[in-house]
Amino acid sequence: MIFDTIAAISTPRGEGGIGIVRISGDLALDILEKIFIPASEKNVKELKTFTINYGKLINEKKEIIDEVLVSVMKAPKTYTKEDIVEINCHGGYLVTEKVLELVLRNGARHAEQGEFTKRAFINGRIDLTQAEAVMDLIHSKTDKSISLSLEQLRGDLRIKIYELKKMLLDVTAHVNVVLDYPEEGIDDPLPDNLYDNLKEVYSQCDDLINSYDTGKMIKEGIKTAIVGKPNVGKSSLLNALLREERAIVTHVAGTTRDVIEEIINVKGIPLIIVDTAGIRKTEDIVENIGVEKSKELIEKADLVLFVVDSSTEITKEDIEIYEKVKNKKVLGILNKTDLDKKIDISEFKEINSFIEISAKEKIGIKDIEDSIYNLVISGDIENNSQKLVITNVRHKSALEKTKDSIKNIFETIDMGMPMDLIAIDLRVALDSLSEITGEISTEDLLDHVFSNFCVGK
Incomplete structure (x- = not known):
């Protein structure tokens, strides 16, 4: 149980209509009582939970700091399961800072990054997957990434992990009976139904692991490089995808000398799209730097849009670029089809x-856009709304450990090795699943997860 009281500004710093200072902990209402005079003249501690109350904030000298609306939320039915007070003051750098300083002087401690959500986890309000979903939701760039975050926040992944653990616990109970009561003479290490449990857990872990690449792209975006020789229309393509004139377009080869990066939404998938300098040999020092950057980006890209000019024949430069991209996930773009066609793409x-x-x-x-979506998104995931998708590498790693442990169990059974080895691998599998939900966690792990949060969340 945590006994101190924390506070932080929960809205972005800067000028705005309102700023919110959040307080959570046992002293939240005591602090509010010292600094807030409700217009209703009620005693602060008598204010009903889940109400918004108008009044004035005052400092130690009884000077008015601001006119505010105060939200009162009493434990345990709150985000942190503690008493929470949210002071809605006027927005601005100075006003919100003054309100926070007033709260801190009267008994609160400044919250650390993500500490409100960390308290929600520690107090049993949410599990670790839901805490991570809060962060993902804040950073979501598209409707699809919001949808995945909300599924996890709702507890869908936690429920799935509990189902997998239940199947493994049934197997564990049988193994423990065999080990603890050898006099019972149970020869068959695992009945068919329990062996099927292991196969089912293995299969479902495999499905979740395989969903990670798609989930990562939905969450973080697809790093996409537009590449081609100079003057094939790369910048025009970027402008067309953005629906705005972002890049300079001229008939002069080598106009784009640096990297231009933008984010666009392709059917719910964030596309981090980069217009690169045309790849060619050049004596121009500045353009040559851009060409080298283009080559580096090809290596780092999740997807390459390889653009060629349909109105010209294939050149040595086209072939050299093709050799660099052919082993990547690549989409061929035949541009300038409004002109007479001269190209023969059979070389590619x-x-x-x-x-x-x-x-x-x-x-x-x-x-x-349709081709990009179909290239990177699994049809199974798109067509089955009930299928879970994981987006966190921590979850993927834990599922891989679970899967490896079950594979070891299959090998142990096939080789007729001692039952003790099965028990060991079952424990590893269960612990790995428990790491996902945070039932087993270390302080380092929690610090890592919550360090990515803003201070007021």
Whole structure:
């Protein structure tokens, strides 16, 4: 149980309509009583829970600091399961700081990063997956990433982990009976139904692990590089995808010399799209730096849009770029189809298909977006709304440990080795699942998870 009281500014710093100072802990109402005079003239501690109350904040000299609205939420039905007070004051750098300083002088401690959510976890209000979902929700860039965060916040992953643990616990109970009561003469190490439990846990862990790449892309975005030789229309393509004139477009080759990065929403998937300098040999020092950056970005990209000019024949530069990208996840873009076609794309054998577009005329842009979506999103996930998707590498790692432990159990049974080894691997599998929900956790792990939060959350 945590006994001190914390406070922090929970709204972004800067000028705005309102600023919120949040207080949580046993002394929340005591502090409020010292600094707040309700317009209703009620005693602060008599204010009903889940009410908003108008009044004035005063300092130690009884000077008015601000006119405010105060939300009172009494334990245990609050975010942290402690008494919570939220002071809605006028927004601005100075006003909110003055209100926070007043609260701290009267008995609160400044909250650490993510400490409100950490208290919600420690006090049993949420598990660790839900705490992580809060952070993901705050950072969501698209509707689809919001949807995944809300599923996890709702407890869908926690429920799934508990189901997997229940199946493993049934197996563990049987193994313990065999080990503790050898006189019972149970020869079969695992009945068929319990062996099926292990297979089911293994399969479901595998499904969740396989969903991670898609989940990561939905959460963090797809790093996408537009590459090609100079003057094939890379910047025009970026502008068409953005629906705005972001990059300079001219007929002069080598106009783009640096990297231009933007985020666009492609059917709910954030696309971190980068327009690179045209790759070619050049004596221009500045352009050459841009070309080298382009080559580096190809290596780091999750997806490459390889743009070629349909109105010209294939050049040595096209082939050199193709050799660099052919082993990546690549989408071929045949641009300038509004002009006479001269290209023969049969040279690009490892690229399954090319999308014909005219970036200048905004033709074929939707086809690109559809192809990007189909290329990176699993159809099973899209078509099955009940299928869980994980987005956190910590969860993936723990599921992999669980899966490896169950694989060891299968090998132990096949080799006829002692039952004690099965018990050891079952414990590792259960502990790994418990790490996901935070039932087993270390201070270092919790510090790592909550250090990514803002102070007021």
